[in-house]
Amino acid sequence: MKVLKAHEMAQADREGGIPSLVLMERAGLGVCRVIREYFRDVRKVLVLVGKGNNGGDGLVVARQLHLWGYKVDYFMVQGEDLKGDALTQLNILKTIGLEPLHQKPFLGDYHLVVDAIFGTGFVPPVKDPKVADIIKELNDSGAAVLSVDIPSGLWADSGLIFEPSVKASATVTFQYPKLCHILHPAAKRCGQLYVVDIGIPPHTVDKVQRELLLKVSVPVREKDVHKGKMGHVLLLGGSLGKLGAIIMAARAATRAGAGLVTVGVPKSLCTTVHSQLTEEMCLPLMGEERISSSSSHILREHLGRFSAVGVGMGMDRYEDGIKLVKFLIEEVKVPLLLDADGINNVADGKLLPALRERENPVVLTPHVGEMERLTSLPKETILGSMVDVAVDFAVENRCYLVLKSSRTVIATPEGRVYISTRGTPAMAKGGTGDVLAGVLTALLGRGLPTEEALKVGVFLHGLAGELAERKLHTESVTPSYLIECIPSAYRMLEDGGFDPPFVDLY
Numbered sequence: 001m002k003v004l005k006a007h008e009m010a011q012a013d014r015e016g017g018i019p020s021l022v023l024m025e026r027a028g029l030g031v032c033r034v035i036r037e038y039f040r041d042v043r044k045v046l047v048l049v050g051k052g053n054n055g056g057d058g059l060v061v062a063r064q065l066h067l068w069g070y071k072v073d074y075f076m077v078q079g080e081d082l083k084g085d086a087l088t089q090l091n092i093l094k095t096i097g098l099e100p101l102h103q104k105p106f107l108g109d110y111h112l113v114v115d116a117i118f119g120t121g122f123v124p125p126v127k128d129p130k131v132a133d134i135i136k137e138l139n140d141s142g143a144a145v146l147s148v149d150i151p152s153g154l155w156a157d158s159g160l161i162f163e164p165s166v167k168a169s170a171t172v173t174f175q176y177p178k179l180c181h182i183l184h185p186a187a188k189r190c191g192q193l194y195v196v197d198i199g200i201p202p203h204t205v206d207k208v209q210r211e212l213l214l215k216v217s218v219p220v221r222e223k224d225v226h227k228g229k230m231g232h233v234l235l236l237g238g239s240l241g242k243l244g245a246i247i248m249a250a251r252a253a254t255r256a257g258a259g260l261v262t263v264g265v266p267k268s269l270c271t272t273v274h275s276q277l278t279e280e281m282c283l284p285l286m287g288e289e290r291i292s293s294s295s296s297h298i299l300r301e302h303l304g305r306f307s308a309v310g311v312g313m314g315m316d317r318y319e320d321g322i323k324l325v326k327f328l329i330e331e332v333k334v335p336l337l338l339d340a341d342g343i344n345n346v347a348d349g350k351l352l353p354a355l356r357e358r359e360n361p362v363v364l365t366p367h368v369g370e371m372e373r374l375t376s377l378p379k380e381t382i383l384g385s386m387v388d389v390a391v392d393f394a395v396e397n398r399c400y401l402v403l404k405s406s407r408t409v410i411a412t413p414e415g416r417v418y419i420s421t422r423g424t425p426a427m428a429k430g431g432t433g434d435v436l437a438g439v440l441t442a443l444l445g446r447g448l449p450t451e452e453a454l455k456v457g458v459f460l461h462g463l464a465g466e467l468a469e470r471k472l473h474t475e476s477v478t479p480s481y482l483i484e485c486i487p488s489a490y491r492m493l494e495d496g497g498f499d500p501p502f503v504d505l506y
């Protein structure tokens with residue numbers, strides 16, 4: 001399912017050829033259906049109406065609910081000076097004898113307040129103090145609020161929360177979700193999301209290259225495979241005090257299906273690694289407490305054996321590490337994934353130009369802090385504009401980017417974007433990123449096209465987290481347990497059975 005920005009939705013409206021008044025009718029009716037179906041105890045409704053087309057939708061809601069026998073009041077928050085379709089709707093209501101309230105209503109009198117003040121045409125902040133007061137009062141009232149299209153005061157194109165903005169119990173949007181419905185923290189203001197079909201034909205969004213990952217396919221394992229065909233991945237990292245990261249990545253790679261997994265760490269740390277890993281092998285490298293760049297001759301000798309290389313988990317940030325990462329960017333010909341300190345060393349060493357030179361684009365899997373180091377953008381900007389930041393970076397630096405936060409954004413060098421809502425707050429714990437790096441390297445190593453490997457791996461990792469949370473407790477999930485949930489996550493991928501991120505009313 002595509003995820004749109006406001007101007008893309010407006011363009012789709014125009015290109016679809018359906019008259020705007022018809023769309024408004026369908027939108028309003030869609031909201032009423034949600035109320036009838038999902039808010040069954042509601043009989044008394046207040047609609048707060050703005051002066052744009054979002055308000056027009058609200059007027060349709062008022063009319064239709066009235067015709068269905070609900071007790072409905074509506075209040076014109078910005079006055080009655082409407083234009084176009086919204087004015088037409090106001091006139092229809094007046095024709096059937098339903099006049100607006102002339103005084104600000106008492107919110108406690110209603111079972112449900114429908115917020116139709118601002119929609120996708122709104123750009124924050126709210127300028128009119130009277131409207132700002134109503135939004136604040138609504139939030140303080142504790143009333144159940146259903147927002148039409150987007151909670152008024154949010155900006156459709158952003159994951160940031162702007163104040164004041166409505167805290168909705170539910171939001172009904174039209175045809176496609178918008179960025180504010182999906183990205184955090186704004187998505188938290190939307191409550192339960194419903195997406196209703198208003199008949200806009202799909203060709204109108206052909207050019208939008210932004211998708212919400214709703215499912216992925218489990219990679220096929222042919223009957224006649226042997227371990228050599230399932231990929232041999234090399235994971236490089238681990239340093240004194242940070243060996244767990246590379247151990248978890250290795251275990252995750254095995255669980256995700258890699259045929260063979262080799263871990264490259266300084267020779268002195270091999271015994272410890274071996275004591276923790278059974279199925280995986282160790283490649284002893286140069287360096288005492290962390291891998292030294294003088295390992296390059298050993299690596300050069302062995303690189304031909306591997307089908308993918310993952311670098312950086314527990315690696316440490318150090319001058320010589322920058323040299324090592326640069327060597328790998330230049331010499332590794334198979335898919336190369338950089339995570340954690342692999343990314344930090346790219347940032348510290350200003351190695352981005354080297355990424356652009358690679359024939360086979362590299363995969364970077366930063367969390368927001370690492371992305372901050374890579375781009376020098378403030379965290380707040382990265383979080384609120386995850387999608388734009390990720391895609392701009394991936395295109396400019398000709399790489400694949402997996403930007404990790406409570407949502408994960410995958411961006412390709414061609415400018416395609418996939419957003420995953422899978423996962424849980426239980427995964428906010430050191431080590432879950434190492435698990436993801438292992439899973440992704442395994443999927444790259446078995447020969448899946450990079451884009452597919454990233455989609456499958458991110459989704460699978462999120463599902464494993466959800467399963468781990470269900471079996472344990474939100475507070476108690478460990479990355480090691482997450483790895484143990486990868487098998488059931490694969491099963492869940494095959495059988496379905498996971499909750500969709502919104503109610504799809506097609």
Ligand SMILES: NC(=O)C1=CN([C@@H]2O[C@H](COP(=O)(O)OP(=O)(O)OC[C@H]3O[C@@H](n4cnc5c(N)ncnc54)[C@H](O)[C@@H]3O)[C@@H](O)[C@H]2O)[C@H](O)CC1
Nearest residue numbers: 023024052053054118119120121122123125126127149174
């Ligand atoms: N396909 C669809 O999704 C359909 C959507 N519909 C609805 O139309 C709105 C978008 O309508 P639009 O008239 O473009 O804008 P809004 O109603 O969102 O209201 C904006 C309104 O407020 C003014 N304004 C803008 N910024 C500010 C500000 N900072 N402070 C105060 N006022 C501001 C602006 O000038 C407008 O007057 C969409 O969300 C849907 O609900 C269609 O009805 C059906 C098809």
Ligand SMILES: [K+]
Nearest residue numbers: 115118150152
């Ligand atoms: K609204």
